[in-house]
Amino acid sequence: MTSGGVSGPGLSGSAAIAGLGITDIGKVYGRTSADFAADAVLRAVADAGLRLSDIDGLLTSNGMTGGGSFQLPETLGMRDLGLNVTLSAAGATASAAIQYAAMAVTSGMCDAVVYVHADAPLATPGMSSAAAYAGAYAGAPARPPQGFRGVARANGLSGANPLYALAARRHMERYGTTTEHLGAIAVAQRAWAVGSPLATMRTPITLADHQASRWIAEPLRLLDCCLVSNGGIAFVVTSAERARTLAQPPVYVWGWGQGHPGYSMERGCEFGLVSGAGMSGATAMKMAGISIADIDVCELYDCYTFTVLITLEDYGFCAKGEGGPFAASGALAPGGALPTNTGGGQLSGYYLWGVTPLSEAVIQARGQGGRRQAPSHDVVLVSGNGGVLDFHGTLILSGQPR
8 A cells, every 4th residue: 555645766866865953952951942943953054064045945843842933934034935834743744844845855946945843841850751741732722522532531541651552552462562572672772872972861771671660551661651852953955966065975865655544443443553654664665666675774753662663563574463573583773683763762862753763864874873873774764653653654765876
């Protein structure tokens, strides 16, 4: 199955990511999301060797705290933009934004587009993740649950933690997946984070550490859940031809795709068993002209360890139901057959929605990973996941031209 849309061999590799800007990330206080956004844009433009006046397109995503998207052009003094849009597909926004930026520059709509995501949910030192999320969404209008979905809300099942726990439990009941399988993912990603100066959590952990961490929403433990971070990341996208003349090695956009399952949450739906990765991955790989065997590195959205597991299955790296044993084999860890989330991901690196895997993918494709650099990195797969497995986006990136 494919998601269709504007893609194909003619667009594959015609655009490239030419700039990457990363602010200080983590427990960084005293700055708003708008501050982080402006900082990230300036860093990305400088990284590409461009001037701000060279940018004629802007894409933003809001995050939990607004991102300063509407004020950003005024703040930076950006003029005469041919594109200025705020996108929202939660954790799948980043992959979609690169798709749209690539189409904008290849169509002639823009010469150079910046995409930026910034967030600042941690308002005060010591704030818990729960408090950060509650504060970020405090101003959102309350919407009464509608129809069948109201049953879950009426019984107290709301928020990401219990819903992802429900998805993981269903997978366990169907396929025999265990908490130890999930723990193997957390341990592997922490091992990668040890080698990343950008990572928040750099102390190695063991499977025993994972099993000893407290329950958040059974079967998910503390070490199954992502971080909450402040910061911003931006990317400059331009034509492949122009990117080759700029300051950094181009990272070519070989393929893209989206997949949105639209779970009914009724009997017979595949919630917890299948995500949109299968649809979006097939579309992206077809556009790139590759197969799953050609992928060297995976940078997967990992709001929870379970998200990694189901995404690996749906892309086809292992059979359905075998994601747990695949992770337990050590394939994802340093030295494994499929280097995955090489910066520690959102579990151990930092959590900035879909720009977490995307930023690490750019670093890997450029060959700038230092201690955590994957030895083979010609083809990098990037995933984005939004909602509770509701939205999915895939990118195929490479440091090599088509």
